[in-house]
Amino acid sequence: MKRRLIAALFFLMLLGIWELLCRAKIWSPVMMPEPLAVGEYLWESLRDGTLGQATLVTLRRLLIGYLAGVAIGLPLGLLTARFKTVEDTLGVIALGLQTLPSVCWVPLALLWFGQTEMAMLFVVVMGSVWSVVIATDNGVRTVPPIYARAARTMGSRGLHTWLKVILPAALPFIVSGMKQGWAFAWRSLMAAEIFVTILTGFGLGHLLHYGRELHAMDQIIGIMLVIIAIGLLADKILFSPWEKYLHRRWGTD
Amino acid sequence: MTTLAEELNPVSPEKLVVDAVSKTFRARRSAVPALDNVSLTVQEGEFVCLVGPSGCGKSTLLNIIAGLEKPDSGQVLADGKAVTNPGRERMMMFQESALFPWLDVINNVMFGLKLKPNLNHQERREVAEYYLHLVGLDKFLEANVHELSGGMKQRVALARALAPNPRVLLMDEPFAALDALTREQLYSDIQRIWQERRKTIIFVTHNVREAACLGDRVVVFSPHPGRIREQFSIPLPRPRDINSVEVAQYSGEIVKALKQYLPATPETVTANS
Ligand SMILES: Nc1ncnc2c1ncn2[C@@H]1O[C@H](COP(=O)(O)OP(=O)(O)OP(=O)(O)O)[C@@H](O)[C@H]1O
Numbered sequence: 356m357k358r359r360l361i362a363a364l365f366f367l368m369l370l371g372i373w374e375l376l377c378r379a380k381i382w383s384p385v386m387m388p389e390p391l392a393v394g395e396y397l398w399e400s401l402r403d404g405t406l407g408q409a410t411l412v413t414l415r416r417l418l419i420g421y422l423a424g425v426a427i428g429l430p431l432g433l434l435t436a437r438f439k440t441v442e443d444t445l446g447v448i449a450l451g452l453q454t455l456p457s458v459c460w461v462p463l464a465l466l467w468f469g470q471t472e473m474a475m476l477f478v479v480v481m482g483s484v485w486s487v488v489i490a491t492d493n494g495v496r497t498v499p500p501i502y503a504r505a506a507r508t509m510g511s512r513g514l515h516t517w518l519k520v521i522l523p524a525a526l527p528f529i530v531s532g533m534k535q536g537w538a539f540a541w542r543s544l545m546a547a548e549i550f551v552t553i554l555t556g557f558g559l560g561h562l563l564h565y566g567r568e569l570h571a572m573d574q575i576i577g578i579m580l581v582i583i584a585i586g587l588l589a590d591k592i593l594f595s596p597w598e599k600y601l602h603r604r605w606g607t608d
Numbered sequence: 609m610t611t612l613a614e615e616l617n618p619v620s621p622e623k624l625v626v627d628a629v630s631k632t633f634r635a636r637r638s639a640v641p642a643l644d645n646v647s648l649t650v651q652e653g654e655f656v657c658l659v660g661p662s663g664c665g666k667s668t669l670l671n672i673i674a675g676l677e678k679p680d681s682g683q684v685l686a687d688g689k690a691v692t693n694p695g696r697e698r699m700m701m702f703q704e705s706a707l708f709p710w711l712d713v714i715n716n717v718m719f720g721l722k723l724k725p726n727l728n729h730q731e732r733r734e735v736a737e738y739y740l741h742l743v744g745l746d747k748f749l750e751a752n753v754h755e756l757s758g759g760m761k762q763r764v765a766l767a768r769a770l771a772p773n774p775r776v777l778l779m780d781e782p783f784a785a786l787d788a789l790t791r792e793q794l795y796s797d798i799q800r801i802w803q804e805r806r807k808t809i810i811f812v813t814h815n816v817r818e819a820a821c822l823g824d825r826v827v828v829f830s831p832h833p834g835r836i837r838e839q840f841s842i843p844l845p846r847p848r849d850i851n852s853v854e855v856a857q858y859s860g861e862i863v864k865a866l867k868q869y870l871p872a873t874p875e876t877v878t879a880n881s
C-alpha cells in the first residue's frame with residue numbers, strides 16, 4: 356500500500372513538473388503541449404473512436420504475428436536442440452537473423468508483399484521468431500540430463516519425455532525468450548506502421564505518423580503514452596503471471 | 609483393473625543376474641575400462657550393497673542394470689530376461705534427487721504412475737499418498753521441490769521410486785549429500801520400507817559403515833578396471849543401528865579388505881565419513 360502511494364505521488368509529481376514547465380513558457384506550446392491538452396486529445400479520440408479502433412487494429416496484428424512467431428519458433432527451437440543437422444543449418448540462420456534489428460525487415464516486406472496486412476504480419480513474425488527459437492534451443496540444452504534419465508527409468512520415452520520433461524524443464528528459458536520475442540515484435544510492428552501506410556487498417560503507428568504530418572504534438576505524445584501503456588500492460592497481463600508462477604515453483608527470485 | 613491392495617502388494621520379485629559384464633568408455637585418445645568381467649547374482653528380496661573407491665564402476669554397473677547404458681559384452685538378466693532398456697520394474701534413485709522442480713511433491717511421485725496403464729487418477733493419487741506417508745511426508749503433498757530440505761528431497765525421490773511398485777530398487781549413493789543425523793533417520797526408514805515392501809535393493813555407497821548397516825551382503829569393488837574382489841555377508845538381525853558394535857566390526861573387516869586394493873589413496877574410502 357505504501358509502495359503504491361509513493362509510486363502514485365511520484366507520477367503526480369512528474370505531471371506537476373510538466374505542467375509547471377509549460378506554464379513557465381520555456382517551450383512553445385506547439386513543441387510541448389501541456390498535460391491537459393494531451394489528455395484532451397486522448398479523450399476526444401477515445402470518444403470519436405479513432406483511438407480504440409487504431410489500438411484494436413494494432414493489437415490484432417501484434418497478437419496474430421506474435422502467436423505465429425511463437426508457434427513457429429518453439430518447434431524450431433526444439434528441433435535445433437534435438438538434431439545436429441538442424442542446429443548446423445537452421446540454428447545458424449536463427450543466430451544470424453536474431454542479430455538483425457527487426458526494423459530492417461520493413462523494406463523487404465514492403466517489396467515482397469506490398470502495402471498489405473501480410474507485410475505487417477511478416478515483419479512481426481520475423482521480429483519475434485528468432486529469439487523464441489534461440490531461447491527454446493538454449494533452454495533445452497541447459498536441462499540437466501539427469502531429468503531425462505530419471506524419466507526414462509520411470510518408463511517415459513521419446514515424445515513423452517520431450518513434452519513432459521524437457522519442455523517444462525526448459526520453461527523458464529522459453530518464457531524469457533517469449534518475452535524478448537514480444538518486445539521485438541512490438542518494436543518492429545511500430546516501425547512498420549510508422550513507415551508503411553496501408554489501406555486495410557489504421558494502427559497506432561499510423562496515428563503517430565499523421566501526428567507528425569499535422570504537427571499535432573498533443574497527438575504524438577498522447578499516442579506515445581498509449582504505446583507505453585500497452586507495453587506495460589502486456590508485460591503485466593501476459594508475462595507476469597507466468598514469471599510469478601515459475602518463481603514460485605522453481606524457488607528462483 | 610488392479611485394486612489399490614493389489615497395487616500396493618508386491619508380485620513376487622525375482623533375482624537379477626549380472627553375467628560377465630564389461631564396459632569401457634572410449635574417449636578420443638584414452639579408453640577407461642570401467643567394468644571388467646563383472647558377475648553378480650542377486651536373490652529376490654535381497655539387500656546388496658556395492659562399495660569401492662571412486663571410479664571403480666559402481667555407477668556404471670547400476671546404470672547398466674537399470675538399462676540406461678549398454679555393456680560392451682556380457683548381459684544383465686532380470687527375471688531371466690535380458691535387460692536392454694530401462695523398465696518400471698527396476699527403479700533408480702540418484703545421488704542428487706533428480707526431482708522435477710516444475711512439479712509439486714505429489715505430482716513428482718505421480719509422474720511414474722501416470723505412465724502406468726490401468727490406473728485412474730484417483731488410484732494414482734492414493735498410491736502416491738500412500739508412499740509419501742510411508743516416507744513421512746504426508747504434510748508436504750503440495751509443497752514445491754525447492755521448499756524441501758535435502759533429506760526431504762531424498763525421501764520424495766524414494767517415494768517416487770517406490771510408487772510404481774518396482775521389484776528392484778537401484779540406489780546410487782542416495783544419502784551421500786546428507787548430514788549424518790538425517791542419514792541415520794533414513795537408514796532406519798529404508799530398512800523399515802525394505803522389510804515392509806520386500807524389495808530387491810542394490811545400494812551403492814562410499815561409506816562402508818553404511819553398507820554394513822544396510823546390506824545382507826556387501827560387495828567390494830576395486831578400480832582400474834572395476835572388478836568385484838570380495839563379498840561379505842552380514843547376517844545381523846534387523847533393524848540395525850549404524851552405531852552398533854556389530855556393524856562396526858563388520859565394517860572394520862570390509863575396510864581391511866578394501867585397503868588391499870587401494871594402496872595409493874586410502875582416504876578415498878572411510879569407515880564412517
Ligand atoms: N560417460 C562416461 N564417459 C567416459 N568415462 C566415464 C563415463 N562414465 C564413467 N566413466 C569412467 O568410468 C569409470 C567408472 O565410473 P563410475 O561413475 O561408474 O564410477 P563410480 O564407482 O560410480 O565412482 P564414484 O564412487 O565416484 O561415483 C571412471 O573412471 C569414469 O571416469
Ligand SMILES: [Mg+2]
Nearest residue numbers: 666667668780
Ligand atoms: Mg558413482
